[in-house]
Amino acid sequence: xxxxxxxxxxxxxxxxxxxxxxxxxxxxxxxxxxxxxxxxxxxxxxxxxxxxxxxxxxxxxxxxxxxxxxxxxxxxxxxxxxxxxxxxxxxxxxxxxxxxxxxxxxxxxxxxxx
Amino acid sequence: xxxxxxxxxxxxxxxxxxxxxxxxxxxxxxxxxxxxxxxxxxxxxxxxxxxxxxxxxxxxxxxxxxxxxxxxxxxxxxxxxxxxxxxxxxxxxxxxxxxxxxxxxxxxxxxx
Numbered sequence: 001x002x003x004x005x006x007x008x009x010x011x012x013x014x015x016x017x018x019x020x021x022x023x024x025x026x027x028x029x030x031x032x033x034x035x036x037x038x039x040x041x042x043x044x045x046x047x048x049x050x051x052x053x054x055x056x057x058x059x060x061x062x063x064x065x066x067x068x069x070x071x072x073x074x075x076x077x078x079x080x081x082x083x084x085x086x087x088x089x090x091x092x093x094x095x096x097x098x099x100x101x102x103x104x105x106x107x108x109x110x111x112x113x114x
Numbered sequence: 115x116x117x118x119x120x121x122x123x124x125x126x127x128x129x130x131x132x133x134x135x136x137x138x139x140x141x142x143x144x145x146x147x148x149x150x151x152x153x154x155x156x157x158x159x160x161x162x163x164x165x166x167x168x169x170x171x172x173x174x175x176x177x178x179x180x181x182x183x184x185x186x187x188x189x190x191x192x193x194x195x196x197x198x199x200x201x202x203x204x205x206x207x208x209x210x211x212x213x214x215x216x217x218x219x220x221x222x223x224x225x226x
Binding site for chain 2: 002004031033035042043044045048050055056058088090092094096097098099100101102103104105106107108110
């Protein structure tokens with residue numbers, strides 16, 4: 001158990017819809033990261049937050065947005081969903097914001113677009 | 115982008131040591147080598163990391179060559195539960211940006 005909690009575990013929806021994925025980091029961790037894993041692209045970094053502030057952006061589409069709340073949990077919002085958005089979405093957390101600390105991953109949310 | 119090269123697959127007998135190689139010939143002086151693994155669609159799991167010295171923890175050992183251009187992750191007594199995709203990642207120690215760039219990794223299969 002990594003201590004990172006992601007909900008829901010599975011999500012099935014239709015094209016054009018909007019969904020929200022939630023992540024609770026490990027106790028004491030200030031950084032939250034979001035990653036997307038699809039069959040053809042592998043694990044791709046999306047975005048990082050540290051103590052409520054956005055710190056780094058990766059290959060995140062404009063239809064996607066995220067935020068980190070004062071209690072440090074984070075949400076990833078995906079809108080105008082397309083078939084290609086079907087993927088596993090992982091959240092990770094670490095104590096600090098730099099790469100010199102291990103990241104601890106949740107078990108992911110599997111998003112299926114019909 | 116991933117700056118490492120790993121074999122796509124390896125196998126190992128249960129109870130034997132699994133040695134997973136990684137080439138990172140363009141590594142710079144302030145970059146760490148990290149290893150993570152992912153067991154069938156679960157979240158990636160941190161294993162170990164190092165800068166220039168060899169490192170050991172309860173999960174594995176990391177051997178980094180003197181020129182730092184390659185490394186080997188050693189699982190001393192592989193079990194069936196070690197079957198997973200293993201990712202070798204090089205990232206900037208000094209960076210405040212924590213993003214990890216995963217390549218395709220090595221699929222390790224441990225057989226009984």
